Amino acid sequence: MPDPVSGRLTAMAYIVTFGKTLAEAEKEPHAIVYADYRNIDGVPVPHRWTFHDYSRADGINPKLIGEVILRDIKFLKPQPTTFTKPAVATEAAMPTK
DSSP: OBOTTTOOBOEEEEOOOTTSOHHHHHTSOEEEEEEEEEEETTEEEEEEEEEEEEETTTEEOSSOOEEEEOOSOOOOOOOTTTTOOOTTOOOOOOOOO
């Protein structure tokens, strides 16, 4: 959901599907609310993210279920191998119930 004045992202709904079917995940939607935007090298970055339960009918539940505070943010120039898959990397298996 964009801020009507600045156009910045203020909140986003999401579901967690890892280890669940889509139908199961859709029963427990959440939302992230973004705040405290600061410019880092000319890019607006939200420094506070709060996590909440969410429903289409009621919107974002004000009760906090988690929080992230970003500090010391800087942009780095990636090295050629930054996104190379390590030789020892393995795929995480889907959890079983």
